[in-house]
Amino acid sequence: MVPIPHFLILSALLFATGTAGVIISRNLIIMFMSIELMLNAGNLAIIAFSRMNNVVDGHVFVFLILTVAAAEAAVGLAIIIMIFRNKESINADKFSLLKR
Amino acid sequence: MELPLYLIPLFPLAGFLLNGLLIGRLHKRIISLIACGSVGLSFIYGVKFFVDLISLPEQSRVIENIVFTWIPSGHFHVNIAFLLDPLSAVMVLVVAGVSFIIHIYSIGYMHDDKGYGRYFAYLNLFVFSMLILVLADNYLLMFVGWEGVGLCSYLLIGFWFEKKSAADAGKKAFIFNRVGDFGFLLGLFIIFWQIGSLDFIAVFEKAPTMFVAGGGLITAATLLLFVGATGKSAQIPLYVWLPDAMEGPTPVSALIHAATMVTAGVYMIARSNVLYMMAPVSLAVVAIVGIATALLAATIALAQNDIKRVLAYSTISQLGYMFVACGVAAFAAGIFHLMTHAFFKALLFLGSGSVIHALAGQQDMRYMGGLKRAMPITFPTFLIATLAIAGIPGLSGFFSKDEILWKSFSSDYGSIWLWAIALLTACLTAFYMFRLVFLTFYGEGRMDVRTREHMHESPKVMTIPLTILAILAVIGGYVGIPHVLGGDNRFEKFLEPVMHGRYHPSGEEAHALASSGYGASTEMLLMAVSVVLIIIFIYLAYHFYLKNTAAAGKLRDRFSGVHKIIYGKYFVDELYGALIVRPIVNGSLFLWKIFDVLIIDGLINGMATVIGDISTGLRPAQSGVLRTYATIFLVGVVVVIGYLLVK
Numbered sequence: 126m127v128p129i130p131h132f133l134i135l136s137a138l139l140f141a142t143g144t145a146g147v148i149i150s151r152n153l154i155i156m157f158m159s160i161e162l163m164l165n166a167g168n169l170a171i172i173a174f175s176r177m178n179n180v181v182d183g184h185v186f187v188f189l190i191l192t193v194a195a196a197e198a199a200v201g202l203a204i205i206i207m208i209f210r211n212k213e214s215i216n217a218d219k220f221s222l223l224k225r
Numbered sequence: 226m227e228l229p230l231y232l233i234p235l236f237p238l239a240g241f242l243l244n245g246l247l248i249g250r251l252h253k254r255i256i257s258l259i260a261c262g263s264v265g266l267s268f269i270y271g272v273k274f275f276v277d278l279i280s281l282p283e284q285s286r287v288i289e290n291i292v293f294t295w296i297p298s299g300h301f302h303v304n305i306a307f308l309l310d311p312l313s314a315v316m317v318l319v320v321a322g323v324s325f326i327i328h329i330y331s332i333g334y335m336h337d338d339k340g341y342g343r344y345f346a347y348l349n350l351f352v353f354s355m356l357i358l359v360l361a362d363n364y365l366l367m368f369v370g371w372e373g374v375g376l377c378s379y380l381l382i383g384f385w386f387e388k389k390s391a392a393d394a395g396k397k398a399f400i401f402n403r404v405g406d407f408g409f410l411l412g413l414f415i416i417f418w419q420i421g422s423l424d425f426i427a428v429f430e431k432a433p434t435m436f437v438a439g440g441g442l443i444t445a446a447t448l449l450l451f452v453g454a455t456g457k458s459a460q461i462p463l464y465v466w467l468p469d470a471m472e473g474p475t476p477v478s479a480l481i482h483a484a485t486m487v488t489a490g491v492y493m494i495a496r497s498n499v500l501y502m503m504a505p506v507s508l509a510v511v512a513i514v515g516i517a518t519a520l521l522a523a524t525i526a527l528a529q530n531d532i533k534r535v536l537a538y539s540t541i542s543q544l545g546y547m548f549v550a551c552g553v554a555a556f557a558a559g560i561f562h563l564m565t566h567a568f569f570k571a572l573l574f575l576g577s578g579s580v581i582h583a584l585a586g587q588q589d590m591r592y593m594g595g596l597k598r599a600m601p602i603t604f605p606t607f608l609i610a611t612l613a614i615a616g617i618p619g620l621s622g623f624f625s626k627d628e629i630l631w632k633s634f635s636s637d638y639g640s641i642w643l644w645a646i647a648l649l650t651a652c653l654t655a656f657y658m659f660r661l662v663f664l665t666f667y668g669e670g671r672m673d674v675r676t677r678e679h680m681h682e683s684p685k686v687m688t689i690p691l692t693i694l695a696i697l698a699v700i701g702g703y704v705g706i707p708h709v710l711g712g713d714n715r716f717e718k719f720l721e722p723v724m725h726g727r728y729h730p731s732g733e734e735a736h737a738l739a740s741s742g743y744g745a746s747t748e749m750l751l752m753a754v755s756v757v758l759i760i761i762f763i764y765l766a767y768h769f770y771l772k773n774t775a776a777a778g779k780l781r782d783r784f785s786g787v788h789k790i791i792y793g794k795y796f797v798d799e800l801y802g803a804l805i806v807r808p809i810v811n812g813s814l815f816l817w818k819i820f821d822v823l824i825i826d827g828l829i830n831g832m833a834t835v836i837g838d839i840s841t842g843l844r845p846a847q848s849g850v851l852r853t854y855a856t857i858f859l860v861g862v863v864v865v866i867g868y869l870l871v872k
Contacts, residue, residue: 147855156851221849 132173139166153205153215157198164194230290230307233270233317234356236263241349248342260345261328264352268321275314284722286311289362296365300421308362308425312723315560316359316492319567323484324352326690330575331476333686334582344384344474351377355485359492364413364423367493371409371457374486375402381481382473394469401466405456412449415442416500429499438503447500447507451514454490458544460518465798467541471533475578478533483540483574484567491547491563495556498724502554508638512552516633516646519545521795523653527660528791531588532577535661539614540570542650546629549647553639555632556724557717562625564716565701569613569622572694576607579683579691580665584676590661595670599680602688604666606695611662613698615655616759621702623756626651628707630755631748648755652762659766667771709748 139162146159168187175183209215240263244256251259278286288309296303309317328348335344354373361367375398383395413423419435419442420428436443454460459467470482481487494501494511501508519542526538543566550559580596580603581588597604613622630651634644670677682688704719706712717724769777781788790796 144859148852148859151852217851220851 129173129177133170136166136170136173139163139169151216151218153208153217156217157201157205161194161198164190228270228273229292230274230288230309230360231292233267233274233307233321234353234360236266236270237349237353237356239263241346241353244342244349245346248346251342253336253341256342256345257328257332260349261325261332263349264321264325264328267352267356268318268325271314271317271321274309275318278309278311278314279719286722291362301417303363303365303423305366306362306424307360309360310723311720312492312495312560313359315564315720317356319564320352320355320359320485323567323571323694324348324355324480326693327476327480327484327571327575330479330578330687330690331474333684334476334578335474338474340384344381347377347380347384348477348480351381351481351486355489358489362425364416364425364428367496368406368409368413371453371489371493372406374481374489375399375406375457378402378470378481378486381477382470384473384477388472391472394466394472398466398470401463402456405453405463408449408451408456409453412446412453415446415449419446425496432499432503436500436503439505443500444504444506447497447504448510450493450497450500451490451507451511454493454548455514456490457493458487458490458548459541460490460514460545460548461521464518464522464541465794465801468534468537468794471531471537475533475574475581478537479571479574479578482537484571487540487544488547488563488567491544491551491559494548494551495560495724498551498554498556501551505638508552508554510552511548512633512638512643515545515548515550515552516643516650517545518542519549519650520646520653523650523657524791525794526657527653528788530590532580532590532593532661532665533574533588535590535657536570536573536577539573539654539658542654543570543614546626546647546650549633549643550629553633553636553643555629555636557720558625558628558632560720561705561716562629565613565621565625565698568694568701569610569620569698572606572610572691572698573614575687575691575694576603576610579603579687580607582683582687583680584672585679587672587676590664592672592676593665593670594668594672595666596680597666600666600682602682602691606688606691607666608662609695610698611658613702614658615763616651616755618756619699621698621700624702624705624707627752627755628705631707631751634751635748644751648758651755652758655759656762656766659763660770663766663770668774707748709745709752 143159143161143163143166146162147156150156150159168190171183171190172187175181175186205215208220212219240259243259244251274288278288281287289306290309291304291306293305294302295305328345331344331348335341338344351374354370354377356370358367358370358374361370379395379399382398383392385391386395416428417423420431422428422431432443436446456463467482467487471478473482501511522538522541522545526535526542529535529538543562547559547562547566550556550562579600580593583596583600583603584593587593609620613620616623616626630644630647633639633647634641672680703712705714705716707714769780793799
């Protein structure tokens with residue numbers, strides 16, 4: 126059986142990758158996918174701990190998170206599509222209208 | 226049928242309401258009919274009540290009329306109530322009579338004015354207020370009339386309010402009157418505090434028991450009342466508004482600023498004679514202020530060139546005379562002079578109005594002259610008034626002026642100095658009045674050609690009032706011929722119940738004192754001295770202003786310094802400007818420019834600026850770049866987790 130720390134290390138690596146993606150990338154889609162990555166890194170950590178403690182609470186929790194993430198992805202993608210339709214761009218740096 | 230007394234002031238009030246509410250909608254003829262008719266009715270009722278009054282026995286000549294309770298508040302109880310006794314009867318007849326004549330005159334004088342309706346509405350309101358003042362049976366209602374006439378004076382001085390000088394003169398008159406009114410009110414407070422009532426009869430009955438005769442309180446109360454009188458009747462130190470008040474229409478100057486309103490102070494003191502008799506210090510102050518004003522104003526009048534201003538200073542001077550009479554406890558003489566003065570001074574003003582009318586608005590006597598032939602009615606009436614004010618025997622002014630001169634000498638409160646200064650003032654009066662007559666009516670005409678062609682006698686509606694007043698100015702004095710000239714001084718006897726007898730406990734005694742000591746021969750001698758001196762001064766005026774006009778110029782050059790001071794009216798206006806107006810203006814400027822703008826506005830605006838600056842400084846943090854937010858967010862998370870780990 127794979128030891129728990131391996132899962133946690135993988136989870137941390139995935140989270141770091143996602144964070145780097147959000148910070149570095151200007152493409153809204155990539156940023157969005159990076160956020161999903163961070164979310165799933167969290168899910169992985171929860172499942173790992175759940176397994177370590179031999180309980181199913183974590184699994185149930187992750188299912189819930191996945192459901193919400195799906196809904197959130199649908200809304201997020203819809204927003205991105207609308208932004209693209211209006212601005213013909215998905216470069217995040219261009220959307221700073223609230224600034225003076 | 227018993228008619229109520231309130232009808233007398235009611236008519237002018239109705240006239241005011243009609244003319245005031247329907248302003249601009251009535252024909253001029255109807256306006257003047259309403260205005261003159263209402264005052265005429267008042268006069269007729271005044272005469273009727275006067276007849277009723279003299280048909281009563283001498284010691285109970287009082288008609289009272291309580292209309293309703295005005296202020297019932299605990300101990301403070303004031304009625305709207307009217308009181309007709311010999312004193313107010315005289316005043317009602319003078320006020321309503323002279324007002325009626327001047328209303329008629331105004332029809333002609335104001336004929337082309339676009340504010341015709343407004344003018345008559347104000348004039349009626351004035352007559353109403355003045356009648357309230359003289360008929361009131363308590364001090365508070367008197368104060369209502371007192372304020373009412375002040376308001377009308379303001380409105381009518383500033384009648385031509387498009388002219389800045391007129392608007393300013395109105396404000397000046399109002400403010401000076403307010404200063405006086407403040408004193409008047411304080412005086413009323415003291416009286417009410419001590420006596421608990423403001424009704425004349427109650428006050429005069431209780432005053433001898435509630436006040437210590439000659440004590441501080443009664444002196445303070447009477448002096449404060451006198452402050453009110455100096456404001457209303459233009460005495461030192463509050464006289465400077467009256468000359469400026471000449472900015473109003475001339476009939477207004479005649480009615481308000483010569484015949485009626487400015488005499489309110491004299492009336493008030495005569496009315497309060499019981500109080501003043503208890504305060505010898507106040508009497509002395511009244512006499513000194515009166516004589517000082519009389520002399521000062523007479524000297525200023527010597528050098529003025531504006532015909533109305535000469536008359537204005539003459540009015541101030543004659544009012545000073547009346548106060549001298551009050552100050553030596555000869556209240557009846559003061560009221561007597563008030564009455565004759567109302568006739569001849571109103572006549573002088575109306576005559577000057579007629580002259581100004583003829584010369585198309587010219588008021589400067591240096592551009593007049595030779596009007597004698599052009600104005601066959603104005604000239605003789607004006608001359609009669611001048612002779613009367615100068616004190617030529619046989620005319621009204623002689624009797625009243627001589628009465629005051631004699632009382633200022635013989636009264637227990639008088640002195641030879643008072644008499645000497647009063648006599649000097651009388652001589653100066655004769656001099657400047659004849660200077661005015663000679664400059665205006667005699668000699669060569671000094672007006673320009675266009676005005677000369679325009680010159681004309683005034684219409685009948687103006688000359689008939691002049692004639693009536695001239696008759697009154699001649700015969701007005703014969704009601705008060707002194708004993709020494711074979712008369713029995715009926716005027717003084719008529720006022721006797723108000724002056725001493727009824728309210729004053731030691732009336733007989735005071736009266737005996739007032740006319741003690743000197744015999745008829747002294748009185749005759751003084752009278753002769755004054756008449757001779759006055760005639761000499763008239764001759765001097767003739768010499769300087771008609772016969773040898775160069776001499777006047779030479780005299781002026783020799784005393785150029787004195788002339789400058791007199792011509793500049795002793796620079797009292799400038800003094801007040803420097804002592805009172807400028808500090809107030811500077812203080813206000815300080816409060817505005819420094820305190821308000823810098824400190825108050827600075828505080829408020831400073832707070833707003835500081836918050837705005839902080840916000841501007843923080844604004845770059847919201848760059849709108851998502852990645853920056855994400856980075857800051859990450860750093861924040863790391864810091865929080867790091868902190869938790871380290872802890």
